[in-house]
Amino acid sequence: MSVSEKRLAEPALIGLDWGTTSLRAYLFDATGEVLATRASGAGIMNLPRPGGFDAAFDAACGDWLDEAPDLPAIAAGMVGSAQGWREAPYVDTPAAADALVAGLVRVTTARGTVLNIVPGVIERGELPNVMRGEETQIVGALAGDPALGANGRAVLVGLPGTHAKWAIVHGERIEAFHTFMTGELFAALRNHTILGRTMAEPAQPDTEAFLRGVTVAKNADRAGLLATIFSTRTLGLTAQLQAEQQPDYLSGLLIGHELSGVQALLAERGETLASEALRLIGEPSLCERYRLALAEFGCASATIVEAAAERGLWRIAMQARLVAAATTQTT
Amino acid sequence: MSVSEKRLAEPALIGLDWGTTSLRAYLFDATGEVLATRASGAGIMNLPRPGGFDAAFDAACGDWLDEAPDLPAIAAGMVGSAQGWREAPYVDTPAAADALVAGLVRVTTARGTVLNIVPGVIERGELPNVMRGEETQIVGALAGDPALGANGRAVLVGLPGTHAKWAIVHGERIEAFHTFMTGELFAALRNHTILGRTMAEPAQPDTEAFLRGVTVAKNADRAGLLATIFSTRTLGLTAQLQAEQQPDYLSGLLIGHELSGVQALLAERGETLASEALRLIGEPSLCERYRLALAEFGCASATIVEAAAERGLWRIAMQARLVAAATTQTT
Numbered sequence: 001m002s003v004s005e006k007r008l009a010e011p012a013l014i015g016l017d018w019g020t021t022s023l024r025a026y027l028f029d030a031t032g033e034v035l036a037t038r039a040s041g042a043g044i045m046n047l048p049r050p051g052g053f054d055a056a057f058d059a060a061c062g063d064w065l066d067e068a069p070d071l072p073a074i075a076a077g078m079v080g081s082a083q084g085w086r087e088a089p090y091v092d093t094p095a096a097a098d099a100l101v102a103g104l105v106r107v108t109t110a111r112g113t114v115l116n117i118v119p120g121v122i123e124r125g126e127l128p129n130v131m132r133g134e135e136t137q138i139v140g141a142l143a144g145d146p147a148l149g150a151n152g153r154a155v156l157v158g159l160p161g162t163h164a165k166w167a168i169v170h171g172e173r174i175e176a177f178h179t180f181m182t183g184e185l186f187a188a189l190r191n192h193t194i195l196g197r198t199m200a201e202p203a204q205p206d207t208e209a210f211l212r213g214v215t216v217a218k219n220a221d222r223a224g225l226l227a228t229i230f231s232t233r234t235l236g237l238t239a240q241l242q243a244e245q246q247p248d249y250l251s252g253l254l255i256g257h258e259l260s261g262v263q264a265l266l267a268e269r270g271e272t273l274a275s276e277a278l279r280l281i282g283e284p285s286l287c288e289r290y291r292l293a294l295a296e297f298g299c300a301s302a303t304i305v306e307a308a309a310e311r312g313l314w315r316i317a318m319q320a321r322l323v324a325a326a327t328t329q330t331t
Numbered sequence: 332m333s334v335s336e337k338r339l340a341e342p343a344l345i346g347l348d349w350g351t352t353s354l355r356a357y358l359f360d361a362t363g364e365v366l367a368t369r370a371s372g373a374g375i376m377n378l379p380r381p382g383g384f385d386a387a388f389d390a391a392c393g394d395w396l397d398e399a400p401d402l403p404a405i406a407a408g409m410v411g412s413a414q415g416w417r418e419a420p421y422v423d424t425p426a427a428a429d430a431l432v433a434g435l436v437r438v439t440t441a442r443g444t445v446l447n448i449v450p451g452v453i454e455r456g457e458l459p460n461v462m463r464g465e466e467t468q469i470v471g472a473l474a475g476d477p478a479l480g481a482n483g484r485a486v487l488v489g490l491p492g493t494h495a496k497w498a499i500v501h502g503e504r505i506e507a508f509h510t511f512m513t514g515e516l517f518a519a520l521r522n523h524t525i526l527g528r529t530m531a532e533p534a535q536p537d538t539e540a541f542l543r544g545v546t547v548a549k550n551a552d553r554a555g556l557l558a559t560i561f562s563t564r565t566l567g568l569t570a571q572l573q574a575e576q577q578p579d580y581l582s583g584l585l586i587g588h589e590l591s592g593v594q595a596l597l598a599e600r601g602e603t604l605a606s607e608a609l610r611l612i613g614e615p616s617l618c619e620r621y622r623l624a625l626a627e628f629g630c631a632s633a634t635i636v637e638a639a640a641e642r643g644l645w646r647i648a649m650q651a652r653l654v655a656a657a658t659t660q661t662t
Binding site for chain 2: 122124126127128129130163178179180181182184185187188189191192193194195216220221222223224225226227228229230231234235237238240254257258260261264265267
């Protein structure tokens with residue numbers, strides 16, 4: 001477990017970003033400043049045995065609670081899924097922070113702490129979409145940027161990753177979102193298909209190869225991903241793409257197809273990637289790749305949001321009066 | 332090795348369809364009728380050790396050659412790749428049977444038989460495409476159907492499989508083709524991503540779930556495959572798709588996206604799937620799935636071609652005068 005602490009003020013809230021493969025714990029003071037951060041691999045599919053959720057919880061923040069047993073606690077992410085500690089049923093789109101607050105589900109830990117679990121969001125319809133954790137990051141992105149969404153403009157939030165999400169936010173409400181399995185598909189193609197066999201790991205990311213892939217995908221978006229990915233191999237066979245360039249080229253292809261898809265979905269709403277107030281949330285180097293790719297789609301304004309999860313946890317806890325209610329538990 | 336023999340006439344030619352994971356051997360009489368067929372798993376990545384190519388060759392047709400040592404022999408497929416017995420360099424599109432004949436490469440086996448290896452075909456350009464084996468099947472499909480391509484119409488040949496090919500043939504020449512990694516992607520998604528975790532094997536193929544996937548993909552083709560495949564999971568989460576339906580639904584999604592892509596590529600040539608003289612070559616139950624999917628795209632005329640590989644081997648051997656030259660070896 002990695003630790004970063006600056007204990008200058010009194011702690012007021014514990015926030016947990018608890019996903020499938022990782023757990024991050026934040027200790028906030030009463031102004032929302034983060035006093036301490038911890039990260040471990042104790043995601044819900046990787047819990048300590050024996051002990052499970054309680055043992056992971058204690059390892060993450062037990063000492064904080066030893067010192068201040070009445071600290072309120074809030075968690076977001078897969079911890080609220082059917083496979084989590086307690087299921088927090090999805091709230092429907094359009095969903096703003098108030099709906100997340102209304103949907104908080106509580107579980108009492110072995111040491112007696114009440115952990116408030118933020119629900120995920122579902123968009124129903126022919127092709128349902130679900131998120132858990134991202135809703136909290138989106139709330140955090142909006143909370144940290146009061147000018148965002150001013151003038152009634154829609155805000156587009158991209159969350160790159162294993163299952164990338166793209167959400168359209170209007171008036172602080174998550175109106176619609178889509179899931180692109182880009183990260184997981186890249187790993188499956190690289191590790192479990194013929195495309196991986198001719199690849200070599202580059203010494204450093206090859207931006208040129210990446211952007212080449214983005215451009216190919218953008219130009220061939222109608223033919224689709226199934227038709228372009230084999231070029232990773234054929235460009236290698238014809239000595240036009242080195243083994244070390246192939247991973248970044250394939251990454252560019254997939255992200256280019258993803259952005260073409262987002263572009264098409266925005267077009268149905270009269271929007272384009274170029275015209276959006278666009279925010280990116282996620283692992284910094286991955287967000288930077290998306291920023292480069294977005295520029296190829298005419299979007300020069302993509303801004304990377306930092307600390308979105310902790311800001312979202314704080315914002316939801318405030319709105320739920322968990323912090324003010326730390327000693328009275330009125331929520 | 333499976334064996335099927337009807338030895339009524341004198342043998343005149345041995346043909347081998349020799350791929351990555353399988354080897355099929357055909358014994359022809361002088362009229363092109365197949366007298367005997369054998370199949371084994373001795374593909375070029377699965378050769379007997381020790382012995383390699385020669386041992387696999389002897390196991391497939393050594394006894395035929397014992398009886399008739401001067402039989403000419405021809406092979407198509409990955410046996411002519413850089414990893415094959417001898418590399419038969421690709422011929423460029425547009426390619427007809429005469430170019431394949433001109434590109435035959437010969438290797439002499441340990442027992443002294445000259446094996447003629449059919450070259451693959453390459454389409455150069457920004458996104459090169461290559462085929463090995465399919466060119467012979469396409470020649471076979473045309474040879475078995477003299478009316479095909481009459482009136483100067485383009486013929487569209489689909490070859491479903493691990494790396495599905497779609498070729499546009501004009502005047503018996505392969506003018507252009509595309510590779511869709513549909514089969515391999517399906518296997519990677521099913522076996523190595525979250526989508527497989529909620530799937531169960533159906534007792535029999537679920538055509539309704541398959542066609543549902545095709546329709547979803549057709550309607551969402553602009554958003555693309557990355558945006559639709561996650562619905563396999565979310566429809567399950569929302570109790571709209573049973574575990575046993577999920578494999579066929581995902582298969583339908585992928586094939587639907589493939590056909591949307593083919594449709595888009597045809598549109599660039601002023602063609603549509605509905606207007607094409609369309610032939611399918613491949614594993615019969617897979618071809619039947621494609622026929623069902625094609626009907627959703629307005630194509631009611633897709634015909635499944637049988638025995639394409641052996642017809643192609645025969646046709647190329649005839650055109651190369653291998654059969655007439657069986658005793659004089661003038662080629």
